Amino acid sequence: MLTRTPRGSSNRDSLLARGVMLWRCIADDYEQTILIGKYDNGTKLPPESEIAARYGVNRHTVRRAMAELGTRGLVRTERGIGTFVRTDKMDYPIGQRTRFSEIVAAAGHEAEGRLQGHRHEPASAEIAAHLGLKVGTDVVRLEILRAADRVPISVATTWLPAARYADAGKVFRRLQSMTRTLDHYGITGYARKWTRISAGFADAVDAGRLRLSVQRPILVVESLDVTGDGEPLLTTRGRFAADRVALTVES
Amino acid sequence: MLTRTPRGSSNRDSLLARGVMLWRCIADDYEQTILIGKYDNGTKLPPESEIAARYGVNRHTVRRAMAELGTRGLVRTERGIGTFVRTDKMDYPIGQRTRFSEIVAAAGHEAEGRLQGHRHEPASAEIAAHLGLKVGTDVVRLEILRAADRVPISVATTWLPAARYADAGKVFRRLQSMTRTLDHYGITGYARKWTRISAGFADAVDAGRLRLSVQRPILVVESLDVTGDGEPLLTTRGRFAADRVALTVES
DNA sequence: CCAACTTGTCTATTCGAATAGACAAGTACG
DNA sequence: CGTACTTGTCTATTCGAATAGACAAGTTGG
Secondary structure (H helix, E strand, O other): OOOOOOOOOOHHHOOOOOOOHHHHHHHHHHHHHHHHOOOOOOOEOHHHHHHHHHHHOOOHHHHHHHHOOOOOOOOEOOOOEEEEEEOEEEEEEEEEOOOOHHHHHHOOOOEEEEEEEEEEOOOOOOOOHHHHOOOOOOOEEEEEEEEEEEEEOOOEEEEEEEHHOHHHHHHHHHHHHHHHHHHOOOOOOOOOEEEEEEEOOHHHHHHHOOOOOOOOOEEEEEEEEEOOOOOOOEEEEEEEEOOOOEEOOOO | OOOOOOOOOHHHHHOOOOOOOOHHHHHHHHHHHHHHOOOOOOOOOOHHHHHHHHOOOOOOHHHHHHHHHHHHHOOEEEEEEEEEOOOOOEEEEEEEOOOHHHHHHOOOOOOOEEEEEEEEOOHHHHHHHHHOOOOOOEEEEEEEEEEOEEEEEEEEEEEEEHHHHHHHHHHHHHOOOOOHHHOOOOOOOEEEEEEOOOOEEEOHHHHHHHHHOOOOEEEEEEEEOOOOOOOEEEEEEEEOOOOEEEEEOOO
């Protein structure tokens, strides 16, 4: 070990923004490089010790930065081997039978759905039209964060008629899945009726939940699911991290 | 004092970016609000204690944020009175007799010029043309940060012929002023020959030196000064913080 | 199997961010 | 003058960022 520069100068200064932690600066620096497309998918990064030396920081600090990049879904680390760049996007098929947990499981990942919050509210004109209700009817609103292998994929706002699904929030929080929640209400065969896709930028709240930098692109997916009888069941407005997902529409 | 929320929740969460210090988040939040133009110039901000309560943080943390906004030139604090928004831009007249220290002094502020670095280098085609030298001739290059009342106003790169001003770096570092540096070489009556103004965005280095957020607009001012005899003296490429300066061209 | 290399985890220490409280110093107003 | 209010400064404490070092656990290649 040479370890000069015990405290000061090096490549650090060119990154160090006042009031921003070192590991965050390093993580952001790597994110830029990766998102620019400088690395191919699967490229092996240098060993942590080498990166630490190049930045003039401790190895633990680099580990913290890499952990951050892991939660952002930009790298994948394997013990004893190394850290690899991950630029492939998860394929997310959209069709009549669109179930997050099943899609993720089919892709060989671990699905997770966490309820961020829920409340009752009167239906807006748009929500009422989707669900076939009168404006102002009581509806349940759920905010759900979905992740695959602990990497956030999407945040979704879902509305259901309160008349039948008043406790949907509590049920979801326990069962952690929309499929199982509806099953709890006796709904088994439900289907996607329509899906509308647009794009935009993540606001501060969504960016935080999705562990994205602000102003990264997102895919906005609005949809309506119906019961087997064709009755409106739930409508959703989901925001997908466009850096991590590609939507495939079945036809 | 009510001081609930000893550690958690409040308006904090909506701001708190992971890896970014609290005071920085608050400062950036205020900067956004100010630059959007929500406050008129001179508007009095609420007392520190009140701001602290609104964000759910300690008063010291607010003070740190306000200190940051002060160095960015966005607020001005007066003891015993309060903190005031500062959106007025300093008027910077450009004419034949353009001397930073004189302009700033005339506006009632304290001028400061700090040398960031200096070196000799061969003249590029552009610099050579400006100074009337052959390409590759040895020139002295100075990087100067200028501030008024401790608020950074501009960073400037200045080139002089090395033949006569070889030690310009050391001299400037001692005298802290271009006017005095030239005076040291016996140059008293020099004048602006031409000025070219354009605009762009601050890169990471300039943003750091000017204490700006990255990607804030800057005014790029290229100019040539000549001696009393009309001989090319020095050429400069200055980058001014557009949020703090308005250039006035005399005609 | 063994040696070299890389990531994971542990302990200890230093330094600054953030909190908490108290008081000084300045201004404004009746 | 004196009270109320606001900013400035000080001390003390807690918690996490960053450093430092050592070793365990895993992979690779001879």
